[in-house]
Amino acid sequence: MRTPPLPLAEAQARLLALAPALPVQERLVTQCLGHYLAGPLLARRTQPAAALSAMDGYALRAADLPGPWQVIGESAAGHPFAGTVGKGQAVRISTGAVVPSGADMVLLQEDSARDGNTLHLTGEPPAPPERHIRPAGMDFTADTVLIEAGTRIGPAQIALAIAGGHSHLTVRRAVSVTVIDSGDELVPPGQLPELHQLPASNGPMLCAMASMLPSTIAHGGPVADKLADLAAALEAASDADVIITSGGASVGDHDLIRPALEAIGATIDFWRVGIKPGKPLLIATRGRQIILGLPGNPASAYVTAFLFMMPLLRAMLGAAQPLPRTIPARLAAPMPKGGSRMEFLRAQWDGATVTLDPLQDSGALSPLARANAFVVREAWADARTAGSDVPVYLIENGGNA
Structure with a gap:
């Protein structure tokens, strides 16, 4: 009997538990x-190491209000006044300059008038007196x-x-990642495909996502749907910390990632997660190396990379919070009820409301490129009315972690 797909949280926890900590270095x-x-x-x-003035004005003693004062010197940024401010004395001071000893107030220059070296109060003194002083250790x-x-x-x-x-x-240290596209239907980027072919776009997409984190990235493929070719590509990446494959992780006659992994001695940890898109996700290990077999449909590849690849890389790099976090957003239009799997719906978020893209097919790239958010719809969720709050992942930066 086939094992049911894992819930998302359990699958993420199992993956992160496998993540080895990378060596530490000084940079x-x-x-x-x-x-x-x-x-x-x-x-x-x-x-600051000493009390600094936050404004241009005069440093003096609040006890001497309302003045007048005798100006005895200047304190400028980088050039402090060497003496002490005594009774009835003031020191011209600029923003960022050290407040001289004896002074406990900075009178703004616009609240004062100077006649030679005599300073007069013309406006309101600061309240409290230390208002314009940044105390030592403030930061x-x-x-x-x-x-x-x-x-x-x-x-x-x-x-x-x-x-x-x-x-x-x-x-x-940076994590080393090898991304491998697989599929007989794929042709390299820039080569116009025949009717039965597709451009190999997933690999560059996944490389771009991984490059948002400190990483060294190698890209291999497209690799044909031949067991020997896939096994050879995986073996060639034996030095990588992480291998990411795209395509071939399902159960069709030409889905050969699982047997190829077994052929190189990798151990399957789990396969299939209860999400849509992205159900045929595969996680395997080979020593300290972790291998993620992502689906071939582009939206499925992106969603699983967002939910699994990026958190894995963050965890290996030492992130305290490797998983992406949701924010609440209001639906701009009603949302139908959910199905049997948790869904990640491509959407546009304007800072307050979120609008679902009308095209949610996992094989479509245009809604993914339009999207800056995923709306999370739980399995068997009830229909939601416009204005309802829903959890949303922001995706423009590979997750807000």
């Missing part, structure tokens, strides 16, 4: 974009955690790490 912080931090990053310094203090382990490094994280005193970060 220049400026070369870590897109990587995941391998351990918590502690600040090596305090930011972070030495030895506190700047960035948690498993955080993806983006432009802001690069800046924060540098501000915290770091020139290098500890991350995992």
Whole structure:
């Protein structure tokens, strides 16, 4: 008796449990974009190290209001005032400059008037007095955690790490991925197919998705529907961390991924997941290598890559949250009831409402290219009215993780 398809959450958990952690390496912080931090990053310094002015004006003592004051010097960014502000004294100060010793208020220049070295109050003083002062340690203090382990490094994280005193970060090395197209009907990109043929578009699509993460990618194929050819292509990729195949994972006479995997000594972990599109997903291992057999229909290949390939790569790279996350969105039009499998419907999200594409066939690429979201419809879900909230995956960046 054939084993029933696995539920999505169980299949994802089983796959991620197989994911080996990649070796850790030190990289220049400026070369870590897109990587995941391998351990918590502690600040090596305090930011700001001293109290700074947030505005242009005059540093003085609030106790001396309403003035007047005698201006005794200047504090500029990078050039602090060396003395101390005493009773009835003020120091000209610019944005980002160190607040001099003795001062506890910055009076804005537009609220003051200066006659030679005599300063007068002409407007309202700040309330509270320290309003325009950035205290020492406002951003972070030495030895506190700047960035948690498993955080993806983006432009802001690069800046924060540098501000915290770091020139290098500890991350995992890039994951090596080999993508293999298979199918007698496929012809290489750019070659016009005959009526019985199709352009091999899945491989480049999957390579593009994997390239959103730190990876080295090899693309093989199209490989003919011959057991020996498929086994040879898989064997040639024995050094890859992950092999992704497209097509041939179902049960037809020409679906040879399973026997090819068995021929190279791989172990099938599970096959078939209860989702639409993408049911004939296959997961196998060969030592530390993980092999994902994705369906051949383009929408099925994309959905399974989104739900399985990308989370696997994130997990291997050390992501704290490798799975994509949904957001709620309102349906722009009614949605019919669901069938026996959880579905991922191609849709357009405008920031508030989501519109299902009228074409949901798994063999169609145009709705996939139009889509920036998947609407999740649970198995046997009731029909939903326009305005109902539904869970949505945003897909423009390969998942929001």
